[in-house]
Amino acid sequence: MSRIVMKFGGTSVADLDRIRIVADRVKREVDAGNQVAVVVSAMSGTTDQLVNWVEEASPLHDAREYDTVVSSGEQVTAGLLALTLQNKGVSARSWLGWQVPMKTNTVHGSARIEDIDTTEMQKRLDDDVVCVMAGFQGISSDNRITTLGRGGSDTSAVALAAALKADRCDIYTDVEGVYTTDPRIVSAARKLDKVTYEEMLEMASLGAKVLQTRSVAMAMNHGVRVQVLSSFTDTPGTLVVDEEEIVEKQVVSGIAYAKNEAKITLVGVENTPGIAGKIFGPLADDNVNVDMIIQNISEDGKKTDLTFTVPEGDIEKSTEILQKSGHVRYAKLMADKDVVKISVIGVGMRSHAGVAARMFETLAEKGINIQVISTSEIKISVLIAAEYTELAVRALHTVFGLDSDQA
């Protein structure tokens, strides 16, 4: 007997027919003798509708009321799935965030989970009741509903799996697992059987939309075995596990790309001590998340050129902040939205030299100019012109042996 947490996203519970399919999947796990907790998102489209209403009602909305309105979507699916399970003869009950309780901090709209009291739920699981929990929501210390941010139901599921010490956390979604790269760009993309937490974390934060970054970090911290799989097919998905579980490590396990980056270059900045703080401090104060940074110092050492990337949506805000800020003197500010960040990811890089060189050579062969480079222990990212996205991803996918016919 295993204890399993199953999580179903919005497309998997889009209507009653799909909820019935979900119930069948849950029933199969119950019939196999497993204890099952289920985490559900809102029916697809519902959250968008609710968010639109909130924004129309009050453009500068109170995040506490936002959470009250928006969390209702998961409440509906939790109840409907419990009912559908009961109708199939499976004992089930729903749990809202405040009923568990799933305690969070008071940062409404993107709250962090602080504690989950699973006492009641454990009792029900021991009585073979399927516990259906509304994802995405919690309760703050001041007794108000909080939400965990878009895609937060993944985090709800992993947190619940950790609290329940579940043997597995199955994340059902509309893709069949984690791929070596986006199959819409590279038809030879392969589904990975296993991927490490670290790789998944990089992939999630670098643009792969399969799992929410926070949920992967939480899974890694608590050692929750996560499986990503499709709710529409019966093929096995991708297991996200500890590095030790992967016997034969690929040097590179995936190529990710992120189009929502923008590049800002400050030309001719006075090179004085503390200049970086003067530039990036005000951006951080306004919640602009600066990612890649490079600095070139002029021959005489008195001037420097600074290039960095920010989220595309923050480009206007960022240029405004830099133009207003009287502390920083520069000759020229250039902003470019037509860039893409391409990343090569793999835990094997730790023990295998030459990945960066091979990446740069490959791009050079295709005539692609690298604008910015950043690296970590298990990934290399480069910023290039957006028009080369497909060309670069396909070339790297082939050169690192990821194409399916080479597998």
Next chain:
Amino acid sequence: MSRIVMKFGGTSVADLDRIRIVADRVKREVDAGNQVAVVVSAMSGTTDQLVNWVEEASPLHDAREYDTVVSSGEQVTAGLLALTLQNKGVSARSWLGWQVPMKTNTVHGSARIEDIDTTEMQKRLDDDVVCVMAGFQGISSDNRITTLGRGGSDTSAVALAAALKADRCDIYTDVEGVYTTDPRIVSAARKLDKVTYEEMLEMASLGAKVLQTRSVAMAMNHGVRVQVLSSFTDTPGTLVVDEEEIVEKQVVSGIAYAKNEAKITLVGVENTPGIAGKIFGPLADDNVNVDMIIQNISEDGKKTDLTFTVPEGDIEKSTEILQKSGHVRYAKLMADKDVVKISVIGVGMRSHAGVAARMFETLAEKGINIQVISTSEIKISVLIAAEYTELAVRALHTVFGLDSDQA
């Protein structure tokens, strides 16, 4: 300064435009220096949609999950109204049933309010915060959401007004107040300025759909001054008050009709002691609400004919129960759905004789045959063939001096 509870039904909060109109009305009361608590229903149509989903998910549904799903509608409007008020510069926050808490018993789907803890809400009201409460919902002792039954938001509002010792409870709806009878049938129907709790109670339970019966009973018990008025016009509504507040009492203040009645006649029942219990016991056990009853005893006293009414929706169930029940012997069972109950209501009847006689004469003059009669201190009801509904209501409205030109 007064403390007011304002309640808005589903048509009044049907979309964001209407919610803005509601917010303007609330703001007007706030600007006049009043402390305001607001109770809202779900957007019209939402509850029906949610109920349909529940019934489709599980025909024999778990009432606890029904309540979880269906209560989400009021949650959305409470948040949206709070946001809309904030956007107009009015301090406001939403309260869900479990947050107040509005404690109820555990009879899910038609729970009764047991206690409302308004400590927190009183504090906010004293700080000039508009408290927007989701109607129709509460929380049971086992920490689950309960609902109060269809139209339960009226009851939520009156209960809150009683708990807050509010000076008035304004029920905004899509009609302008309480009428002497249905204006769709009698164009000369008049809006009443005032009506007593007792009359309102009879009208509500006899088919007038303005207020939920339970909410009127609660208002009467707690002496809550209720005003029924339209959220679409600015005309004053009808005040539901204690009898003493009405100086000049009408003998008859309203004519009600209820079409959802059905008549069952058992012919040739053996007239033995305890026979009534044998007939009505099994019906009560199956929650069939028997209303009017008459019994005629045959000349020799050995046989009796029994006629009674049940809700139209329960007619098949009732005949089945009576046919199955082996304890009762009768010659023939006749069922008739084409009946209507017409009622004449007025506290003035207590001190004014001859109302019944005048009612029967009027119907006789129009050639309408009375099938069953039942009376209480302040109302007389008769069962007649449904085809005479309009004729009877109009004739009685005129004869009791209710037509607007006679007012």
